[in-house]
Amino acid sequence: MKKIVAAIAMLCSMVSTSSFASEVSAAQSAIKNQMKDPDSTNFKSVREITNSQGGRFVCGEVNSKNSYGGYVGFKTFAYQGGRTVIDGSFSNPDDYEFLALSGCAGPDAEKVALANKQAKIGCQISWEQITDVVLFNKSAEASADNAIAKIKLKNPNLDPSVAVNMKSQFITSVNAMKADSSFVESVKNNTNATRAIFMKECINNTSKAISGM
Structure with a gap:
């Protein structure tokens, strides 16, 4: 989970929000x-x-x-x-x-809420990367490419060098996940419940890592 959180925290730093003025x-x-x-x-x-x-x-x-x-x-x-x-x-x-x-x-x-919002986005992308590998038999590299593509939809100006670094971290985190046989079996056999547990823990840990609070 620590490797996943590190990768997601980096992902979240690439996500921005915008608003309109009011009177x-x-x-x-x-x-x-x-x-x-x-x-x-x-x-x-x-x-x-x-x-x-x-x-x-x-x-x-x-x-x-x-x-x-x-x-x-x-x-x-x-x-x-x-x-x-x-x-x-x-x-x-x-x-x-x-x-x-x-x-x-x-x-x-604001800091905590922004971190939580970014964590939700990042953890969802991370979960989809996990299911790419576990449920759809994609390689770690292919799942990382999919994750980067989703990030670019949210941040079209993603720096290529940052994308390369992120891809490397994503591959590392997915390979670490694959080594956890009990987690892999849980994803396969009890997908929805495993997702709920993963998302809750991931969002909590990632938002704390981003906000420092």
Whole structure:
């Protein structure tokens, strides 16, 4: 797993994200419309930021009255391109990720969320490399070529020298995996359950390696 994590961490450094700018007035209007008592809505620390990936978001804190007429307390929010997420009011599975990746919840939350997102991508590519070899009888080199091709789809400007280094690491990690007969048998005979365990461990270890947290 250590060799796989090292290869995936390198892969993840090649993945970038981008965002679009948004306006403070649009953010405040959208947030007010979500409140039970829009007229009671108060804002503070509202500003536009550029996060570590170059994405622009409107951040701030919002407070308003609930159904009983009492203020609920200020909560952090993030807004971009018509989407608003308020801390603690998560209605979609990726709402927390959106808030954390925005940078509005602070640099540490952004760093961890970005590492986790990159780890998910990297670990999925790594799992597909494993199944290429174990289930579809491809060589370690062919599976590494497939992995590099998938990375290039996400990062067309991948430096050729970096790709060569990554391919070498991918081949090494797959050969190490092939030597683990119990894991190979598990992939063959219990693919879905093995994938679930692999992805959980891989994402956890890789995100920690990337973020250093």
